[in-house]
Amino acid sequence: MNQSSPQQFVDEIISSLPEWGRNHRALVGLSDQTALLAEAAPSPFLKALECMFEGDQSGIVGLFTDRDDWSFSASGPYIQILWALEVLAWDPKLLNRTAIILAKLAELDPAPDSNKVNRPINSLRDILLTWSPNTHANLRQRIACIDIVLSEVPAVGWQLLVKLLPRSHDSFSPTQKPKLRDVAPVHHEELTFGVVWDAQHAVVTRAIALAADNEERAIVLVNSFSAFRRNDRELVLEYIDSYLIAHRCDEADPVWVALQAMAAKHEFYADSEWAMQGEELQRIRDLLDRHRPADPLYEHKQLFDEWLPHVGQYNETVDIEPDALRKEALARVLERDGPLGILELSKKAAIPSLVAQAIDIEQITQEHLITLLEAAARRPPIGDLALYASALGARRYEDVWSRLIEEKIFPLIPDAGERCYLLLGWPVNSQTWDFVELQGEEIRAQYWRRLNIFPQGDSHDELMRAVKEFRIVGRSIEALYLGHRRLAEFSSEIIMTLLSEGLIQSESKQSGTMQSYYLEAAFKELDGRDDVERFDIARLEYSYLPIIQDQQRPLVIYEQISENPHLFVEVLSHVFRGKNSPAREHVTEQEKNIASISFRLLSSFNKLPGASENSVDLPKLESWIADVRMAAAERDLAEIADQYIGKALAHSPRFETGGIWPPTEVCVVIENFASEQIETGFEVECFNKRGAYMKSMGEGGAQERALADEYSYRAAQTVKFGRTSAMLERISDSWNRMAEREDLQAEIDKLKR
CATH class of the missing domain: 1.25.40 (Serine Threonine Protein Phosphatase 5, Tetratricopeptide repeat)
Known part of the structure; x- marks a missing residue:
């Protein structure tokens, strides 16, 4: 222009x-x-x-x-x-x-x-x-x-x-x-x-x-402080000093906490080139000391504000154990302020759960734990500290602890949900479950709905009791997930039942991204057993297909489809209506879900019926195709069925180097059935099989031209099978046309640069 x-x-x-x-x-x-x-x-x-x-x-x-x-x-x-x-x-x-x-x-x-x-x-x-x-x-x-x-x-x-x-x-x-x-x-x-x-x-x-006087902005300056030049850092420190003077109180100001964290980080990495050292760091420490909160709990708070706190000085040969430091800090707090000091520290900490997790210290007694729980019960909601304290008492004092909880703590907690929460950290065994049973149906039901761990001991009876309780509250599939390490102890009937019941229950909250892994473990366990019908496994695989279709384990349902032509047509009918059938005005959500799953199954089905590792059973393949075509014709699905037959034939295996492809048996089938729709399905799948691919800038159609040459060679090999050879030649021509388009696009792209 x-x-x-x-x-x-x-x-x-x-x-x-x-x-x-x-x-x-x-x-x-x-x-x-x-x-x-x-x-x-x-x-x-x-x-x-x-x-x-x-x-x-x-x-x-x-x-x-x-x-x-x-x-x-x-x-x-x-x-x-x-x-x-x-x-x-x-x-x-x-x-x-x-x-x-x-x-x-x-x-x-x-x-x-x-x-x-x-x-x-x-x-x-x-x-x-x-x-x-x-x-x-x-x-x-x-x-x-x-x-x-x-x-x-x-x-x-x-x-x-x-x-x-x-x-x-x-x-x-x-x-x-x-x-x-x-x-x-x-x-x-x-x-x-x-x-x-x-x-x-x-x-x-x-x-x-x-x-000015804005806390949030002051913290931004503190967090950016170390990247400033020294004279600018002096100005920021003067500003922070005046800010803290104006906001002096017994509690730790968030600006003071941010400055302390920044100083601790530079002390921790003192050997690094970027770390502040010497007089400058000492000046920051002096400023922190001048404005240090009167509350002594803030001496320990830093340990509970970060998962990996900057304490001491970094040494790559010595591991700093934050858990040990936190327990030492809690021991000092307990000695100075008693159990209520620990409760106050958990309220001030940025990550209260770290206080709770460190509570298992030698110095804490049964009386201390009861005092903690009583204080927590009087100031609901019940938090992590009470949960861990209750769990620690249950592990240490067993039956005595159950009696104390029932007599001293539960009367202070009217809410059944919060009572149940205190029991979730107790040992997962029959002793705990018997105590839960005594607390009434509401607490029992809530306990089994919220429990997210299974017994890991040797007791088979406890394992089966947990499975039973999970099923009662509608968590069958989660029982399978949580018990995946002990699947060998599950009977085939139990595994099949849990999988079946899981289909009609709400989506599991426990599974997360591991759902596919858990299901694969369950199906692998069933694969090795001879007391389960293969068709029943295939039926469940079909229901869970959106989750398990990418597993490395070969799915039984593919095997069933390749052996049962009527099942193949049944799946096909879930996706496509008859050619001459009128469109339906109303389709239910269940029908939509079934259609979606069936389409996934048909799209990922790549097993040639009658094929083994070394050969193709021609009579079996011809029989399967004939039965599929007959059943499909009865449902007015003849054309689409032929296309999916062609898709299956396109996945014919290669048995030997230099041998013709598709194998002779498949060529015979193509010649004998002489179906244009089968050939169309074959051709389309040969393009789709390519999948995702990458190209360098300006590459053009080199990849497509190589594919065209490959299919042209295959056409020459199968020349005695007229329809097959012509079909492969058409595929070669299509790749050549695509190569020409890619060449043209590459030249156009050059003009843009």
């Missing part, structure tokens, strides 16, 4: 500027020419956007929402506007106006923190980036631009400063550059370390000023 063409285009559009400024359709409709339009006529373009903000903003909002027929997507029309503004931002004279428009767009953006790179705030950040600005404006002009954004669009000001704060490992996306004109100044500013540091200093000082 020459320079006059976009200018002429601009003149035509700008002739009705007020209308254009109100109508986002005209603006967005410029598509990929928007950046050229903006560059050719920057002032009218910016004026149009400014008019939209001054008047009806619905047009701008439409760029980011599903309003009208525009959608906020990875390739939405708003991107063209951003690119146009990025182009204009290279001109120092237009930088401020462009930045304000981007800031106002960012203010309207419904998802500014989206992981999509093309966001208004990200464009603004990349333009003003301290260490690699995407504008020809010099340092003074860029700082002035930041100040204007802070003043004109304060709602976006803090967001921009956070984006511009120095980071240890940073990156950016280059913005769009001018194509029609050169707006670079004659004397371009050289980006030295001094310029970058001055820019960062300007950002940090403004961030401190804007943080």
Whole structure:
């Protein structure tokens, strides 16, 4: 496109500027020419956007929402506007106006923190980036631009400063550059370390000023602290000091906690080059000591705020055991503050469950545990600490503990659900279950609905009792999942029953991503048993097919279909209606699910009937095909059945190197049945079998041409089978045509580069 063409285009559009400024359709409709339009006529373009903000903003909002027929997507029309503004931002004279428009767009953006790179705030950040600005404006002009954004669009000001704060490992996306004109100044500013540091200093000082008395913003500065230059860190510490003075209290201020965590991390990795050391780190420690909370529990809180706390100093030859450190801390708390001190610590910790998990210490007694449970019971809801305390008591004191819980704790807890919760950590055995039975039907039912572990001992009776209770509360499939390590102890009847009952129960919450693994283990266990009918296994596989179809284990249902032509047609009828049958107006959800499963089965069926490892049983294959065609004709499914027969034939095995393919027996079948639909199904599947593939840039049709040569060779090998040879030649021709299209597309792609 020459320079006059976009200018002429601009003149035509700008002739009705007020209308254009109100109508986002005209603006967005410029598509990929928007950046050229903006560059050719920057002032009218910016004026149009400014008019939209001054008047009806619905047009701008439409760029980011599903309003009208525009959608906020990875390739939405708003991107063209951003690119146009990025182009204009290279001109120092237009930088401020462009930045304000981007800031106002960012203010309207419904998802500014989206992981999509093309966001208004990200464009603004990349333009003003301290260490690699995407504008020809010099340092003074860029700082002035930041100040204007802070003043004109304060709602976006803090967001921009956070984006511009120095980071240890940073990156950016280059913005769009001018194509029609050169707006670079004659004397371009050289980006030295001094310029970058001055820019960062300007950002940090403004961030401190804007943080003011805001806790969340103060924490952001603390978390970014280590990436600042030393003089900027001094400023931040002075700000944090004054902030903590203004917010002094007995409790630990979240800003103080964040600063402590940051200091601990640098002490832990003191040998690293990036870690602060010496006087600077000591100054932080002095600041922390001056504002240390009066509550002594905060000395230990850090251990329970992170899964892997930064305690001591990192040494790759010595493993630090956080669990041991936490238990030592709880022992000190117990000695100083008693069991209620542990309860208070769990309330203050960022991860209360870590306090609960460390409670198994030698110093804690039965009386301590009862005191903990009594305090927790008086301040519901019951939390992890009470659960672990109850479990610890049950393991240590057995029958005595059951009596204490029933006499002292349960009277304080009227809710059956919370009573049940205290029992979930008890040993999974008959002694616990007998106690649960005594608590009444409601607690018993809740216990078995919420229990997520099976007995792992040697007692077969306990295992079967757990299975029975899970079945009663409708968790048959979960019983199978939780007991998968002991499947050998399950009778075949029990496994089949659990699988069958699982089909009519709600989806398991226990299985997660392991559902396929658990089911495969169950079916493998059945495969090795001779007291289960293969057809019954196939029936269950069919029901669970969406979950198990990608297993490495060969499915029995494929074997059944390849041996039972009537079953094959039955599955086919679940997906397709008869050719002359009228369309049904109402289809139930169950019928839709069955159709979906059946289609999956037909799509993944690749076993040739009558085939063994070394040969194909021709009479068996012919009999299967004849029976399928006869049964399909009775249901008016003849054509589609033939196509799926052809699909099966396309998966014929290769028995020997240099031998013909398809095997002679399959060629005979193709010749004898002489069905165009069988051949169509065969041809289609030969293309589908290719599956997913990759190509290098500009590769063209080399892969397709190799496939064409392969099928042409096969056609020559089977020349004595006329229909088969012609069919293979047609496949070869199709691959050649596809190769030509790929060659053409490769040449077109070259022209785009």
